[in-house]
Amino acid sequence: MSDAKLTINGKDYEFPVVEGTEGEVGIDVARLRGETGAVSLDPGYGNTGSCQSAITYIDGENGVLRYRGYPIEDLAEKTTFEEIISLLVWGELPDEERLEELRTTLAEYAVIDEGIKDVLSGFPRTAHPMAMLSACMSALESYYDTSGSSDEDVLRVIAGMNTLAAYIYRYKQGLPYVYPSKDLNYAENFLHMMYGTPGEDPDVNEVIAEAIDKLLILHADHEQNCSASTTRMVGSAKATLYASVAAGVGALSGPLHGGANQRVLEMLQSIQDDGGDLEKYIDLAKDKSSEFRLMGFGHRVYKNFDPRAKILKTSADDVLADLGKDDPLLDIARDLEQVALEDEFFVKRRLYPNVDFYSGIIYRALEVPTEMFTVMFALGRISGWVAQWKEMLDDPAFRIHRPRQIYIGEGEREIPPISER
Numbered sequence: 371m372s373d374a375k376l377t378i379n380g381k382d383y384e385f386p387v388v389e390g391t392e393g394e395v396g397i398d399v400a401r402l403r404g405e406t407g408a409v410s411l412d413p414g415y416g417n418t419g420s421c422q423s424a425i426t427y428i429d430g431e432n433g434v435l436r437y438r439g440y441p442i443e444d445l446a447e448k449t450t451f452e453e454i455i456s457l458l459v460w461g462e463l464p465d466e467e468r469l470e471e472l473r474t475t476l477a478e479y480a481v482i483d484e485g486i487k488d489v490l491s492g493f494p495r496t497a498h499p500m501a502m503l504s505a506c507m508s509a510l511e512s513y514y515d516t517s518g519s520s521d522e523d524v525l526r527v528i529a530g531m532n533t534l535a536a537y538i539y540r541y542k543q544g545l546p547y548v549y550p551s552k553d554l555n556y557a558e559n560f561l562h563m564m565y566g567t568p569g570e571d572p573d574v575n576e577v578i579a580e581a582i583d584k585l586l587i588l589h590a591d592h593e594q595n596c597s598a599s600t601t602r603m604v605g606s607a608k609a610t611l612y613a614s615v616a617a618g619v620g621a622l623s624g625p626l627h628g629g630a631n632q633r634v635l636e637m638l639q640s641i642q643d644d645g646g647d648l649e650k651y652i653d654l655a656k657d658k659s660s661e662f663r664l665m666g667f668g669h670r671v672y673k674n675f676d677p678r679a680k681i682l683k684t685s686a687d688d689v690l691a692d693l694g695k696d697d698p699l700l701d702i703a704r705d706l707e708q709v710a711l712e713d714e715f716f717v718k719r720r721l722y723p724n725v726d727f728y729s730g731i732i733y734r735a736l737e738v739p740t741e742m743f744t745v746m747f748a749l750g751r752i753s754g755w756v757a758q759w760k761e762m763l764d765d766p767a768f769r770i771h772r773p774r775q776i777y778i779g780e781g782e783r784e785i786p787p788i789s790e791r
Contacts, residue, residue, distance in 0.1 A: 458757035479529035480550035483513035500623035511612035518610025536563030557583040591754025597621040634666035634730035666727030682728035
């Protein structure tokens, strides 16, 4: 492929064109400032490739999501979250021996230092779980004599995220902590630590455990999203994995990113509080002059459909059937789903239920508090954050991230005497 040409003040410059495995095209402007004195201006980085990555491929136009070449549909059906951890972080699906070793180590490292309980006790029980998660992840590093950047740290961070998520829930509910079991996998251990009874053998509902496992797989990575980019940005300063992940947690906490499934339930609650008149809110959603927006429908990346949503719909149906929940909010959600899938207005605009919609339904059925939804998101995304961080550090072209800017403030000026200000 030929180089790209750029003309500035009548002078031509040429820059290499890079093509990805799936035909994605990028213009390598690494030499732009040095050769021309100019920088590219791209607010929000929507047209900027910050790296070359071999982890995740997304084709939003055609609803494609793959981890290291494997379609998400196949991975959700045929693998477990532990296998996804191995695939994303170390590049390959594990054999039986490696998988068993990984499960054993994650269960072992899920037993975190008791000092974390003191960190949690410093928070009011009204604190938001994501603030607690970020602080505890930062603190976790202090209890281990490691470099903060080894494979041991990778496993401790992933295992520790599971325990921290459950501990935060137990602390906010005023419940005693439940320790992880060496006999359970990642998803099962999470449910055991969340809902188990201290001192009793694990009693995990396999339908729910399978649904949680699928949720973790579907949320594992999503290319250079806000939190993954944040994890890379912080890691590029050679900050430890713990500090980098804590920063990723902070990015995910925002309502425009990881807080989306929480907003789905808040929307459903507002509809119920207003008498449950779904038709009224459907009309508002169609009214351009209305400020009301349907949460959990459509997707910024996927212009056709969200492949994760199709998978999760089945899991949501299975969980609701198994639990036999009688919940007005879930009834509203199912009615809203039916309208969105059949009403011409929504079908024409591709406002289909997305992964946030169905994950919110599942968490609601499990009686997970709404404010904990984003923590559940982080529980799956930890594998992607770690993979992105590791790939960046292993890149031969590694360098600290340092974006440029176009300054639009005042020009040089003198400080006036204080009497003239």
